[in-house]
Amino acid sequence: xxxxxxxxxxxxxxxxxxxxxxxxxxxxVTVNLNNPSCGDRITLQLKVEDGxxxxxxxxxxxxxxxxxxxxxxxxxxxxxxxxxxxRMAENFSCMMRGQDVDFDxxxxxxxxxxxxxxxRIKCATLAWNAMRKGLExxxxxxx
Ligand code: FES
Numbered sequence: 001x002x003x004x005x006x007x008x009x010x011x012x013x014x015x016x017x018x019x020x021x022x023x024x025x026x027x028x029v030t031v032n033l034n035n036p037s038c039g040d041r042i043t044l045q046l047k048v049e050d051g052x053x054x055x056x057x058x059x060x061x062x063x064x065x066x067x068x069x070x071x072x073x074x075x076x077x078x079x080x081x082x083x084x085x086x087r088m089a090e091n092f093s094c095m096m097r098g099q100d101v102d103f104d105x106x107x108x109x110x111x112x113x114x115x116x117x118x119x120r121i122k123c124a125t126l127a128w129n130a131m132r133k134g135l136e137x138x139x140x141x142x143x
Pocket of ligand 1: 035038039040062063064065066122123126
């Protein structure tokens with residue numbers, strides 16, 4: 001199987017079977033963001049305790065790239081320390097600029113080809129920007 005086909009399958013799997021889609025009750029950071037170029041939106045909830053992202057859920061509407069990216073991001077940051085989650089967001093931005101980066105959540109590599117389509121970069125980064133915004137609201141974050 002070609003790498004592009006594999007990546008496409010990974011993206012479609014997250015799009016059709018999104019991980020962590022939904023919301024939770026209780027103490028959570030909530031961020032609403034939209035993609036100004038198309039109007040698609042995400043609501044992200046993060047449950048953070050003792051500097052660790054204990055849970056992450058999202059709702060919203062968007063294209064396959066934005067929703068698969070949200071699915072991957074929420075899965076990837078669960079259990080991570082806030083500073084590590086923010087570092088991951090920075091690495092994701094580097095990947096969107098065409099740099100080679102390693103993630104300990106392999107599915108993210110499926111989005112590496114998005115950097116060749118500048119109009120789609122905002123789709124892929126929407127959920128990550130929401131996560132960054134949410135964690136930066138927490139006063140105890142260290143970068
Ligand atoms: Fe709207 Fe991708 S086209 S988020």
